[in-house]
Amino acid sequence: MSVVDRIRSLIEPALAPLVVDEVKVTPAGRRRVVRIAVDRATDETVSQSEPTDPMSLDEVAEATRVVSAALDDTDILGEQPYTLEVTSSGVGRPLTRxxxxxxxxxxxxxxxxxxxxxxxxxxxxxxxxxxxxxxxxxxxxxxxxxxxxxxxxxxxxxxxxxxxxxxxx
Known part of the structure; x- marks a missing residue:
């Protein structure tokens, strides 16, 4: 299981009811950048015709705290330092689901x-x-x-x- 898959399986339950759209780990000099895009969950089994409210800054901040605590409590990323970036999925994201x-x-x-x-x-x-x-x-x-x-x-x-x-x- 890759580090991205391990991170995803660690944080998904902690972030519920939010969903993890994307997890990326990229090298940046001596550090790594861990980028996690989260989104509000919707019921994909029904048709919807009303827009979903965008995530608030408070929700993203809380998601950042949850992800940071989960990563700090494990050794998934080893000893190498990393920078954590948690964001909501932006409008530039391809529509795939x-x-x-x-x-x-x-x-x-x-x-x-x-x-x-x-x-x-x-x-x-x-x-x-x-x-x-x-x-x-x-x-x-x-x-x-x-x-x-x-x-x-x-x-x-x-x-x-x-x-x-x-x-x-």
Whole structure:
């Protein structure tokens, strides 16, 4: 079992109800950087159409305390010093699980499929097997909604908006 897998199995129960999205351990000179991305858990077995609140700074701080205490109580990382970074999963994270789409409800997303051009739309709902997006009208096509199975998605990411037009709400 790798050090990343051992860290994940150590901290996941301690962080519940949060979920561990990612664990990375990278060398940084004489030290190592342990980066852990956490997120709120959602029920991936049901369809959801309401956005999930983002994690607060207090929740991330508490997660950092929990992870730090868990790592300090073991010798998983050995004697080599490390720097711990605990963060919430950012908008740059690829969408790979139903809960990632559930967290993105109301946000713009770009979905890539092997058999079609990229699709840009706003997430309306996300369930265990598929995501429903609203696609804005273009000169050639009227506005529409489309449901896309996760199995058909080659890649997806949130399209960051710096200002949202009221008509696009």
């Amino acid at each position: 139903p809960r990632h789409y559930q967290r993105g409800i109301g946000r713009l997303v770009i979905i890539s499929r092997a058999d079609a051009p990229d699709t840009r739309g706003r997430i309306l709902a996300a369930g265990p097997d598929d995501v429903t997006i609203s696609i804005a009208a273009t000169k050639r096509e009227p506005a529409r909604t489309e449901t896309i199975a996760y199995a058909d998605i080659a890649g997806a990411r949130i399209d960051v908006e710096f200002s949202r037009a009221e008509s696009d709400a």
